[in-house]
Every structure is written in structure tokens, then in C-alpha cells.
């Protein structure tokens with residue numbers, strides 16, 4: 100397919116390495132027509148969330164080697180699951196469909212900038228790039244109930260300055276379990 104061929108060419112030709120800083124990446128990043136098409140698909144999926152009343156109005160896809168390997172939209176209402184964000188659903192879908200349970204090197208397209216939970220999973224999954232349509236600042240402006248800014252603020256604080264206490268208990272007993280894991 101021409102679209103995916105062009106995308107693969109872009110991937111092969113790019114010089115950005117995943118270990119470069121965000122600042123370095125911004126200097127050389129250029130979204131392609133293929134990136135825009137992938138984003139349109141993520142936006143289409145956000146419409147399913149709205150139309151079917153499955154959850155918040157967000158959609159996401161995971162792309163590897165120029166092919167869509169996972170799709171998802173927010174299903175927090177229908178699944179009664181606050182973790183069923185579009186990115187989580189798309190990443191779960193990608194893992195389920197992958198033959199080796201490995202999606203490292205994938206790219207994720209999201210209709211809105213990922214929240215801290217989704218961003219964490221993006222890092223843990225080995226995804227190397229995020230494209231988003233709507234920035235956090237705008238989400239807050241459009242609908243305060245959908246804002247996650249306060250969570251980012253909390254996470255940027257030292258552990259002992261956050262509003263939810265994290266209390267350590269039974270350290271030596273806990274150690275036994277982790278040390279028995281290979």
C-alpha cells in the first residue's frame with residue numbers, strides 16, 4: 100500500500116534515535132502524510148467512544164513497521180473500568196495480536212495527549228514515539244472533568260509532598276518474595 104510504503108520509507112530514513120532527548124527530537128521531527136492518516140484513524144475511533152457511549156471521547160492506534168497492530172477507544176463506562184483508556188485498550192489489542200508479545204519500537208497515535216497512566220504504559224511497552232492531536236492544556240479548557248493536569252503536578256512532587264501517602268510496611272517479609280523471583 101502506497102501510504103504504508105511511504106511511511107516505512109520515512110521510518111527507514113529518519114535519523115532520530117530513541118535515546119535522544121525530546122528537545123533533540125523536536126528539531127528534526129516532521130510529521131508525514133502517513134502520520135496524519137494514522138491520526139485520522141485514532142480520531143475516528145474516538146467517535147466510536149462518543150457514539151456508542153462507551154466512555155470518554157478518545158481513540159488510539161499502535162503502529163509498527165508502517166502497519167496498524169492495535170486499536171482502541173475509551174471504554175471506561177461500558178467496562179466500568181477507569182483504566183480502560185484509549186491507549187491502554189490499543190496497547191492491549193496490539194499485545195494480543197502480536198505473535199511474540201513484543202511491541203517494542205512501535206509508535207502510538209492518540210486523539211489527546213496521554214495521561215500519566217497511559218504514558219507509563221507507553222514507556223513500559225517500549226513504544227518509541229507518541230503523536231497526539233489535542234494537548235492537555237486544551238482538554239482542561241474544553242472539559243475540566245477530563246483533565247489530568249493535577250496528576251502530573253502530583254507526580255512531579257517528591258513522594259513525601261504528594262497528597263496520597265505511600266506508607267512502607269513489612270519490608271523484610273516483602274523482600275523474601277521478590278528475592279525468590281527469578
Ligand SMILES: [Zn+2]
Pocket residue numbers: 184185186213214215216217218
Ligand atoms: Zn490515559
